[in-house]
Amino acid sequence: MTTSRLEDLDEANLSPAQKVIYDQILSGPRGIVEGPLRVWLKSPKLADKAQALGAFCRYDTNLPPRLSELAIITTGAVWRAGFEWAVHAPIAIKAGVSPQIAEAIRLGQEPQFEAEDEAAVYAFSRELHENRGVSDATYQRCVAALGEEVTVELVGILGYYTFISMTINAFHVPLPAGASDPFPAK
Incomplete structure (x- = not known):
């Protein structure tokens, strides 16, 4: 960076x-x-x-840390916000997101989820970021997994961490000391 x-x-x-x-x-x-x-x-x-x-x-929020951090690292990866990823990927793994899922998200690959709530949060997050909306099926899947209130809070998390990621990228916020760039230039 x-x-x-x-x-x-x-x-x-x-x-x-x-x-x-x-x-x-x-x-x-x-x-x-x-x-x-x-x-x-x-x-x-x-x-x-x-x-x-x-x-x-x-x-x-009412999201357990595992799901909240999954949404955060998904947002960080979409935006290729190195600071965000460097801070939150270890937190996500500690909260219960598998290292393999985190790495697939970092690389832009489709993660293989075992837990339906994780799959629903990821699908909702990716679709909202990429399509600027979510399909009825994705919405219903997320509400079935989380409920309406928590789905609203999920959107809040995605929006807030988009703001964080935009700040990181617009102002070239440096990586934390000792962190390597998780999204080196291609």
């Missing part, structure tokens, strides 16, 4: 508005201010709203 397009935030010189949001993120469930969150802090009002939505999407 190329060099970041923005100068990194200097925590010692944050504006009062940036400092409030920075401290909220740091003291929240993430415990770290990294990647796209640092970009958003260039606009504290955006960062405030975005990080609050992100905290809900990552920690408070």
